[in-house]
Amino acid sequence: MTRILILYSSLGSGHVSAARALKDAFARFPDVEVLSEDALTYASSVYRNAITQLYEQLSEKVPLLYKAFYEGSDVDDLERAIDSNLTWARLERPFFRKLGQFIKKADPDVVVCVQQIPSRLLQLLDQEDEVSKPQYVVVTDTIAHSTWINYGVNGYFLPNDLSANFLVQRGVNPQLLHVTGIPIHLESTKPKTKVAVRAQHDLPLDGSIITLFGGGLNPRRVRTMVSSLVEYSGASMVVLVAGRNGDLLEAVSDLADNDTTKLRRLGMIDHVDDLIVASDLTITKAGGLITSEILARGTPMVIVDPIPGQEEQNADVIASAGAGVQLRLLEMVTPAVQYLLQHPERLAEMRQAALEIGQPAAALNIAEYVLHNWQSHYVSKDSNLEPYAEQLNDVT
Incomplete structure (x- = not known):
């Protein structure tokens, strides 16, 4: 032994x-x-x-x-x-x-x-x-x-x-x-399809899904992003994962769906990998673990508010590899998402770049x-x- x-x-x-x-x-x-x-x-x-x-x-x-x-x-x-x-x-x-x-x-x-x-x-x-x-x-x-x-x-x-x-x-x-x-997590090594995980978690089978992992972000800044994404991104659903951040869930509690985009608010979950697979695009800060999980699934990402120091370095590596984009201005998040969703060839390039550096x-x-x-x-x-x-x- x-x-x-x-x-x-x-x-x-x-x-x-x-x-x-x-x-x-x-x-x-x-x-x-x-x-x-x-x-x-x-x-x-x-x-x-x-x-x-x-x-x-x-x-x-x-x-x-x-x-x-x-x-x-x-x-x-x-x-x-x-x-x-x-x-x-x-x-x-x-x-x-x-x-x-x-x-x-x-x-x-x-x-x-x-x-x-x-x-x-x-x-x-x-x-x-x-x-x-x-x-x-x-x-x-x-x-x-x-x-x-x-x-x-x-x-x-x-x-x-x-x-x-x-x-x-x-x-x-x-x-x-x-x-x-x-x-x-070894869950990242299991074969999964977007259709199957969307059906499993009652997510839209058609259209685009954006997942924002916001647990480590400022609640006021996340509220601004979510409100804009629901209103203008054109996605079928925006999923917000707050994790243990109860203040974040409270900050977005009054935000509502509209005719084109649904909003789903989640706290602590045990299906992060499923959400990554189900998403066309993820928004996150540049923590080493969450970005590694996203890269392992080949899901493009938009990086916001990295902690100065190691997270800025993480963001630079991902952006330079073509697997994600790093944005400093919150006002640019929704336009960037709109552009990427309207250019599937660019998203495909980002997926391939992510898979090339991901290590599930x-x-x-x-x-x-x-x-x-x-x-x-x-x-x-x-x-x-x-x-x-x-x-x-x-x-x-």
Whole structure:
């Protein structure tokens, strides 16, 4: 039995979603036990509350300050980057006394980190708590920031060649870099048709459907977009997904359908992938996970209000690939949607571009590599474990 520990930090929903996708992927392989834990659970309440509030306040309320910090902390020199991350780990270590104890008790064979905080802490935990284990890092940003680089990492799983090139330029060993895509829900690997999912969810079988994933956006700005789209886009239906954002649902509660366009308001849902397949066009901010899910299905996207820093980089990569358009002015959203719906050849080009860079099987590919590499390098030759590579066909 191989025991895998996935560590993440619940700063933003993307890391949580990526960890969940990896857990599901590892669980598909035989003789594997998977643990997935939020490292912040094992931090002191003082640190946990402070870092969570700081992230939310900076990224949502003072985005330019967040951008300045994000860009200012990105170090080009490899040694300086690693030393900086080690310094941060030493500062954080007193607040994470329970994390080393947990890892030692869990006794995993391999640790997979899906966020920077647990990855850099492992450098110190290896020494102090004697929990040294092979560690792999899954980067969930389109461009790999220097805070992802640490001592003792056996491999980095990256979204694209561009992020790999950035790390190589910083001096990271190319043999440690594996371009797999960002791990997303395995639902994205299942064959689906637009007609079938529309019928399943009582969506219009004819005409265009626009889905706006607005949970992370400002409610007033979303209201402006939705009102304009319903009135002028010409779509058969506009679907708004608010997620946990109750303020957003309240902000659009008085908006109504018209003769040509229906409006559907949704809160938390479990069929995001179905909506992506059903849609002719999606509107979203540039979170690494949601954009990866959309790319995996080849659905064109319009990107609005990316968080300065990593989300702006995500948006640039998608737009430069031709899989989406990035708009800064809200007033341009409806005209852009109108243009795209009236030019199906342009939408077809965007779909093809999205499919070319989408990676629906990223989580499975990461799990297979980790398990195969673990067996090849760390399990003795007289072990009774069968090669995981031979079992991959059964899994997929």
